[in-house]
Amino acid sequence: MEVYRMRKQMIVYAEGKPVEIVIRNYTQSDFAGMIAIQEACFPPPFPSELWWNEAQLREHVARFPEGAICAERDGRLIGSITGLRVDDAQLAGSHSWESITDGGYIRNHAPDGDTLYIVDICVVPEMRKSGVGKWLMQSMYETVVHLGLKRLLGGGRMPGYHRYADSVSPDEYLAGIVAGRYNDPVISFLLRCGRMPVGTAEHYLEDEQSCDYAALMEWRNPFMR
Structure with missing residues (x-):
């Protein structure tokens, strides 16, 4: 199956000034930047073992690369959003974040599932009022439409x-x-x-x-x- 890759450039306003960002899929070469986003968003005393780890990120880009999206400014990652596909059987009854996302590893990704389930969205503190988070979410909506899925949840x-x-x-x-x-x-x-x-x-x-x-x-x- 052909992998759909996203890449788009846009202007957002950070502290009232226009800056150019790129929204695209993250890949293995971005793992250090992805973990740096987590460190910036959840500094100590937040336990570092709860940040993304490379094993989780490898699963994201291998199992559902279309659902692995990041935002970049001047070569530095400033935000990310991650999802997986799930089916109605997985959503039956109650669920927790741990169960529906496989603890963030998404090994339960259902290639034929018609719901795109959001695992995580994160934006570094200095860019949080610039609209980056909203554009990351919009990019996932575009992924839903492109793949012909029923919804995002x-x-x-x-x-x-x-x-x-x-x-x-x-x-x-x-x-x-x-x-x-x-x-x-x-x-x-x-x-x-x-x-x-x-x-x-x-x-x-x-x-x-x-x-x-x-x-x-x-x-x-x-x-x-």
């Missing part, structure tokens, strides 16, 4: 939920974000990217701020009924 952290957990359920909190009663940095970002909520998942990820919950957010291919 993924679990989003709800880091603001701990402030309201004593009084509202996770589903009520998610509905409140959509209604404008609450502002959540992650879920509000996903809404601005065009993702729509389809429910919440318990015990999705060990995350004190989200009380271990996540919002399941999808983007449906507009060219498929």
Whole structure:
């Protein structure tokens, strides 16, 4: 099967100034840069063993290279987004990030699956308000359309939920974000990217701020009924 490779140039605004970036698929030669993104985004005391490792990255580029995308500025990687294809059987019932992504190794990638599931999205701190994250997400939407998939899906952290957990359920909190009663940095970002909520998942990820919950957010291919 022919591998679809993405590469596009664009201008984003960093600190009010236009800068050129490239969005493309990452390859084995980018592994050091991919790990450097993780280090910049999750510095100590965050445990380094939870960053991407080379074994995981090798699986990404071997099993589903179309779902391995990075952003580059002046030769330096500044962001990435990774996905895999899953089928309806894998999504039946409840799931956690660990189970649906194979702990980030994506060895459970289903080549015929019609859902592109997001494993991770990450942008270095100094570029986070420049729109890079939104363009990375848009690039995954383009991958969904190009491959003729049904939708994109993924679990989003709800880091603001701990402030309201004593009084509202996770589903009520998610509905409140959509209604404008609450502002959540992650879920509000996903809404601005065009993702729509389809429910919440318990015990999705060990995350004190989200009380271990996540919002399941999808983007449906507009060219498929």
